[in-house]
Amino acid sequence: MLDKVYVALIHYPILKKDGTIVSTAVTNFDVHDISRSCKTYNIKKYFLVSNLPAQRKIVERVIDYWVYGHGGEFNPNRKQALEIFEMEHYLEDVIERIEEIEGEKPKIVFTSAKARKNVVTHEKLKDIIRTCKDPILILFGTGWGMPEEIREISDYDLEPIKANSEFNHLSVRAAVAITLDRLIGEN
Amino acid sequence: MLDKVYVALIHYPILKKDGTIVSTAVTNFDVHDISRSCKTYNIKKYFLVSNLPAQRKIVERVIDYWVYGHGGEFNPNRKQALEIFEMEHYLEDVIERIEEIEGEKPKIVFTSAKARKNVVTHEKLKDIIRTCKDPILILFGTGWGMPEEIREISDYDLEPIKANSEFNHLSVRAAVAITLDRLIGEN
Numbered sequence: 594m595l596d597k598v599y600v601a602l603i604h605y606p607i608l609k610k611d612g613t614i615v616s617t618a619v620t621n622f623d624v625h626d627i628s629r630s631c632k633t634y635n636i637k638k639y640f641l642v643s644n645l646p647a648q649r650k651i652v653e654r655v656i657d658y659w660v661y662g663h664g665g666e667f668n669p670n671r672k673q674a675l676e677i678f679e680m681e682h683y684l685e686d687v688i689e690r691i692e693e694i695e696g697e698k699p700k701i702v703f704t705s706a707k708a709r710k711n712v713v714t715h716e717k718l719k720d721i722i723r724t725c726k727d728p729i730l731i732l733f734g735t736g737w738g739m740p741e742e743i744r745e746i747s748d749y750d751l752e753p754i755k756a757n758s759e760f761n762h763l764s765v766r767a768a769v770a771i772t773l774d775r776l777i778g779e780n
Numbered sequence: 781m782l783d784k785v786y787v788a789l790i791h792y793p794i795l796k797k798d799g800t801i802v803s804t805a806v807t808n809f810d811v812h813d814i815s816r817s818c819k820t821y822n823i824k825k826y827f828l829v830s831n832l833p834a835q836r837k838i839v840e841r842v843i844d845y846w847v848y849g850h851g852g853e854f855n856p857n858r859k860q861a862l863e864i865f866e867m868e869h870y871l872e873d874v875i876e877r878i879e880e881i882e883g884e885k886p887k888i889v890f891t892s893a894k895a896r897k898n899v900v901t902h903e904k905l906k907d908i909i910r911t912c913k914d915p916i917l918i919l920f921g922t923g924w925g926m927p928e929e930i931r932e933i934s935d936y937d938l939e940p941i942k943a944n945s946e947f948n949h950l951s952v953r954a955a956v957a958i959t960l961d962r963l964i965g966e967n
Binding site: 671764766769779 | 807809813816817819820821822854857858860942944945946947949950951953954956957961962966
């Protein structure tokens with residue numbers, strides 16, 4: 594159902610260039626740009642997942658300024674977009690939080706720019722979202738992507754955007770925007 | 781033709797909240813995220829338009845690091861994306877630069893989140909891009925959008941994304957990504 598779609602941006606656990614697992618740095622634009630895209634496409638909540646205290650502190654300062662401080666007065670749209678924003682330590686906390694809100698666990702959608710087998714097309718997932726009774730949680734990675742362990746617990750593995758392009762390195766902010774437009778579009 | 785599509789991000793002249801004309805601040809993500817989206821969708825060049833010396837200096841430092849410095853070694857994809865990036869002082873310089881490359885002036889596409897009359901749909905512009913012999917230049921605004929004087933010199937005025945959404949305040953980085961996906965898509 595279109596009114597139970599959630600998005601999470603994963604900063605831990607994430608693959609580093611050398612294949613080891615790290616926590617990636619949060620950027621101001623991960624908070625703003627993705628909240629604004631999610632709000633535009635009627636996403637119920639956008640979760641940023643980071644377990645690092647210093648990174649979480651940066652995000653809290655951004656939220657303070659735009660939701661409670663001068664930013665929200667100057668630009669009320671920013672404040673409005675951030676109303677759907679929440680920060681969690683781990684993916685497990687996000688799943689628990691959705692279960693708390695909806696009374697049931699979400700179906701999880703894995704995304705990646707890498708080519709892989711058994712993916713669901715955007716077209717097919719668009720249909721699933723419209724008919725599925727469970728909440729849907731779409732995961733996006735940072736750094737060099739999410740590890741296999743997250744893909745394994747996911748219900749759907751979404752095909753890459755522009756898999757056949759010579760250059761296929763969209764920012765995660767662009768990937769979220771395009772994915773939401775393809776899956777939810779103008780409806 | 782799909783091989784003569786150009787994008788420009790306008791930082792001057794731009795509307796401020798109160799309707800006056802200003803130069804907006806450039807962000808690091810205006811450079812990176814939009815270059816990466818443009819490169820993925822095979823845009824020929826991405827121009828950032830700013831007339832402010834201090835702002836131009838920031839952009840030059842970003843480019844230096846990622847194209848000539850350590851950044852390009854650590855992450856060659858960023859360097860590759862920035863190969864299509866150019867900075868110009870004014871929109872007139874962008875038009876001149878395209879004329880220099882293509883031997884003809886581009887058709888100009890205006891974009892805005894605001895509702896207005898006589899817009900072309902994404903579907904229609906997608907067809908035009910495929911059949912038009914002239915180069916195409918798609919303009920995106922920052923701040924509170926581009927002024928009327930730019931709309932007046934444009935050949936096409938593109939419909940807003942999600943005009944019917946209750947909340948319609950995408951970041952320009954998200955708007956560029958979605959627009960390119962709609963106009964160029966997987967082709």
